[in-house]
Amino acid sequence: MTTTATAGPLLTATGVTMRFGGLTAVRTVDLTVGPHEIVGLIGPNGAGKTTFFNCLTGLYTPTEGTVTYQGTTLPPKPHLVTQAGIARTFQNIRLFPNMTVLENVLVGRHTRTKEGLFSALLRGPAFRRAERASEERAMELLAFTDLTPKRDHLARNLPYGEQRKLEIARALASDPGLLLLDEPTAGMNPQETRTTETLVRAIRDRGTAVLVIEHDMRFIFNLCDRVAVLVQGEKLVEGTPETVQADERVIAAYLGTPFEGAPGQEEIAEVEAAETAAENHHDAEGDHR
Amino acid sequence: MTGTHHPTPPHGPLPLPTTGARILLLTGATLTIASTFLAWTWTTRFPGNLTVTGYPGGLQTITLAGAALTLLHALAGHGIRGLRWLTPAGPTAPTLLTALGTFAATWYTLAAIALDLGGLANLEPGGYIAAAASLLTLAAALALPPDRPYDDHNGTRPPTPWRLLRHSFTAGHTPPAKPLPTWAETLIIAAAFALGLFLFSYGIDTEYGELFVGYLILTGLTLAALGRSGLTTRLSNLTAKHRNTTLTAAFVAAACFPLTQTNDAYTNLATSILIFATVALGLNVVVGLAGLLDLGYVAFLGVGAYAAALVSGSPESAIGVHFPFWAAILTGIAASLVFGVLIGAPTLRLRGDYLAIVTLGFGEIFRITMLNLNGKTGPDITNGAMGIPNIPELNILGFDFGKTHDILGTPIGRFGNYYLLMLLATIVVVLVFRRATESRIGRAWIAIREDETAATAMGINAFRLKLLAFALGAALAGLAGTIQAHVITTATPDQYQFAGTVPPNSAFLLAAVILGGMGTITGPIVGAALLYLIPSKMDFMQDYQLLLFGLALILLMRFRPEGLVADRRKQLEFHEDTAPTGNVPLTKAEA
Incomplete structure (x- = not known):
């Protein structure tokens, strides 16, 4: 391997x-x-x-x-x-919830494109070319992660698994x-x-x-x-x-074998005892009702 | 039309058979129309002359228009051919809302007569007929079957009268429109803007507060009715499809405004609205796109205005230079830009509330500095509280903005000239806003607004982009400021406060953006127009103005947190339960 x-x-x-x-x-x-x-x-x-x-x-x-x-x-x-x-994803998904799936990936292209404010305002051919190229690359990544049909959905509306995939696609967009x-x-x-x-x-x-x-x-x-x-x-x-x-x-x-202060048998027993106690208490309460 | 668990009533909150309700509705609306041709009061002491039998006058025209609209929607509900396009999403909610508008405007008029003249005795029989007929119309509309069958959520929400009432106002589903030839769609857009121009000039030209209130009630509820009937959706689909046509139509309509005016005072009002709206749009870059809460934004307008005033050739200016207009504009923009970067660089590392507080402080510092640069407490630059008066009229290529010119046979006065100039600036700001939004930079701004940590992990230099948004916003306000200085011919510190009763000030600017709808182009313009017109038209409630303003904001945030003109994103964000989310894609054009 x-x-x-x-x-x-x-x-x-x-x-x-x-x-x-x-x-x-x-x-x-x-x-x-x-x-x-x-x-x-x-x-x-x-x-x-x-x-x-x-x-x-x-x-x-x-x-x-x-x-x-x-x-x-x-x-x-x-x-x-x-x-x-180096690109990354987050443990608790951090997408841009109110942007579309495609826009999320396009944001990932940020470092690999250079068009500044002025070229955005003037909309010259170079700007259009760069936008088109970004979009093509983003669509390619959406295809790679099987998200193509969802391109215009808001990221927040995707199911959990697809949000994870979108986060990966967004990270990959920075090459x-x-x-x-x-x-x-x-x-x-x-x-x-x-x-x-x-x-x-x-x-x-x-x-x-x-x-x-x-x-x-x-x-x-x-x-x-x-x-x-x-x-x-x-x-x-x-x-x-x-x-x-x-x-x-x-x-x-x-x-869980004791290892440098990892929870030992005593602690485990303690926790278990507490849990049992809590359960009993709960049952007792239930009887009162 | 029936639910699965609870049998849903086939009528609204009032239990009447549908046929009876429809007949009552038609009768009521017709009677209301007829009543506007009668005298409502005996004396002309109430403004607008409501004493004539034979034709409607003043506030009666509002009732007439409302009743006519109700009748049209009611007839559309009958399925009359040629009217069905009016209500693609179902006729009940729009009929109900127009009926409510007519009822409210009519009863408001009658109450105003009684209050102004001291007693109900001042009403003529025509007034009572109008009151009864409009009430009857509203009651009949409340019995119409709702556009969407009531959903009792498997029996957990039995149809109580209150729930049925609320449900009656919900819209049905708007089916997609049949595609029309391009010229027809262009024509529809043009007609919509012509109508918008007519409505706007009518509102500006209202001569007394009562008429304006009546106008506001009916227009507001009719616009809500159009939203429920599905026409707004269809129109916004069209405008999304033909964006450049829409933009052109909007500006042609706006440019036609001075031609409809004979009174320079109203053109002045429109110019002030336009300045206010443009600055609000600039603030929208900062707040709506990048999500930076700036509470001192009006200072940038002030910097632009002061810079322009100093180089305008005013005899009171400390610098005795007279720049040509293009140079003055550049000076104003550059000064604001520098000021924006100077304020932004140290503060933009802060987030959220801290930034708001710091910008609030800087805004006040600007005003107080201008106050103190008066020769006594500081160097003599701004002439202190007196400001820089006597800013000379602009003269571009021999076109004197102070004189009246004839355009298409219509005289365009001083304010008309400045209105058109300001409109050019507005076009620039709208274009900048639109193009910046739909670019790598705009996406980065929105990403920062959504999640700054994730945005930086995507390689976005958050600080630099926030500074860019701040500087761009400042430059746009500076542009508006240079023109504002020439329009009002004076730059004084007290115009640029954090809060006050007269817009533009920072609080009102922010309110215009939030009220109108953050992140949209139309939103701040609508918000600014409302926030400027309402106080200036309703001078009779001057003492309560800020109280009512606060109340209105609270109500709006409770019932429509996305603002009057909703960004489609925001709509999905705040009304996830009602909006058809999940399966319905958000197209780029709609966003």
């Missing part, structure tokens, strides 16, 4: 640390993504996956460490990161070399998840590397060439799906 990159890595994160006051959300994480690679990033809730993502995309400035893309250090500004060639997907299958049924899997593979086959955060183990292990596990802000292991799946520490982190 592993495709070893012959050229240098596309994305290199070295010693990325992110602190919020006293809390260290991400601690000295190294990660590389090579060209034509699908890399997965997994970890329990609160492990710092999204924070790490935000450090990569310039939404946060990492407290320590650097992120380079194709050898150049990325500036900590989201729009410059996108311009450099990225690397696509970051933040939980692309959250809230999807197994069938939709499989469609997403195919879609992500197709994206890779178009020449875009993918870094994906996900909870769904099966999805990650089916899809990724390489998987990194983040636990409590630190990278625990990294390797092929087989290696990671077999790693005891990963199993421990996920299945």
Whole structure:
């Protein structure tokens, strides 16, 4: 499964640390993504996956460490990161709800077009050409994500799964070399998840590397060439799906064997006791009525 | 026509058989028409002379027009050939609304007579007939079967009278229109704008407040009726199809306005409305597109006006230069642009409420600075509270704007000249707004308004684009300001306040945009016209003006949050339950 990159890595994160006051959300994480690679990033809730993502995309400035893309250090500004060639989607879908599907994708073309206000006001032939080219590209991406029939619908009116796909189409519109997907299958049924899997593979086959955060183990292990596990802000292991799946520490982190302050038996028992108590209380209330 | 669970009544909130209701309706409307030919009062002390038997006068013409419209819609409801085009979405709601308009205008007239002259004794029998007939018409309209069968939501919402009443006002479905040849569609658009011009000049020319109120009641409800009958939808489909024709027709109609006027005072009023509307449209770039709440926008109008006044050659100007008009306009635009960038650069990093507060502050700072640059508290530049008076008349290529010229045999006075000049500026602003909206820049603005974080993740430099919107808005206001200075020949600080009773001020500008409809072109123009006309026509309620204004805004935000002219996006946003969402695509033309 592993495709070893012959050229240098596309994305290199070295010693990325992110602190919020006293809390260290991400601690000295190294990660590389090579060209034509699908890399997965997994970890329990609160492990710092999204924070790490935000450090990569310039939404946060990492407290320590650097992120380079194709050898150049990325500036900590989201729009410059996108311009450099990294596009992303969001964990909780962030489309432009009152724009049409086509307009959403056209906004994604923003960095790859240059027409300014004056050319928009004068409407010269160059402007028309650029608008037409943008629209063609956008329509091509809508076809790629099976959204063509929905081009004139408002984004807010799309069903959930299609909103996810539209977000991917919008991200692809900036012609990225690397696509970051933040939980692309959250809230999807197994069938939709499989469609997403195919879609992500197709994206890779178009020449875009993918870094994906996900909870769904099966999805990650089916899809990724390489998987990194983040636990409590630190990278625990990294390797092929087989290696990671077999790693005891990963199993421990996920299945709840006490691990560096992860909820232990006592806590679990406590929670269960509280739950039972609450249920009993509820039943008692029901009897009164 | 019956529901599945609850048998839905085949009538409106009043339980009458349909045939009876229809007969009553026709009788009522005809009687109302007849009553306008009778005398309603005995004395000419009530304005408009309602004492003559034989022809309608003053407010009676409003009742006459309303009753005639009701009759037309009622006949269309009978399925009379040649009238069916009037109500493609069903006749009941429009009939009801026109009947309501007639009723309200008539009863308002009678109440005004009784109040003005001191007692009901001043009404003649004709007045009582009108009151009874219009009430009868309204009652009959309330018994008509609704355009859409009542939906009881599987029995959870049984048809109570109140629900039935509200339901009677809902529109049916508008079937798509048969395509007509292009010339016919162009003709329809032209006719619509001619009608619009007639309505607008009628409203401006109303000589006394009572007539204007009557006009407003009937026009408002008739326009609502047109919305329910499906004609508005059809017309907007046509205008969306022929956008350039529409724009041309709109400006030809607007340019014809001075030709319809004989009184320079009314042309002056129209010029002020146009200035106000243009500035509101400029503000719409900032608020409606980019979503930046600017509460000090009028300052940019002031900067333009002051810049133009300083270089106008006014003897009171501190700089004794006299620029030609094109240079003065450029100076005004450039000054506003610079001021816009200077204010925008430090403030646009703020979001939402913070930006609003800071712009509010800057707007006031501008006014107070102008007040203080008077030679005593600061350098003598603006002449303080006295302002810069005696701005000379414009003279472009030998065309003196101060003199009366004959165009097509009609004399066009001073204000007519400036009205036409201002109209050119409005065209520029409309074109800029439209073209900017439909471009990469406009899409980026809307994206920022929708979700700034997502927009930056798409590679949009939010700060730069917001600054661009701010600067463009400022430049457009500066353009309007240069002309405004010449129209009113004086630039004084107190014209450019945050709030006041006379538009344009920042609060009224924002109100015009929100009232009219954010993000649209027609919206701010309609909003500005209403906000300017209503206070200037109804001087008898001067003391309560701001109170009523606030009340109107609250009611509007409760019942029509998308504004009078709804952007189709907004309509979907606020009325998701009623709008046929989901399956109905939003075409680019409609957006």
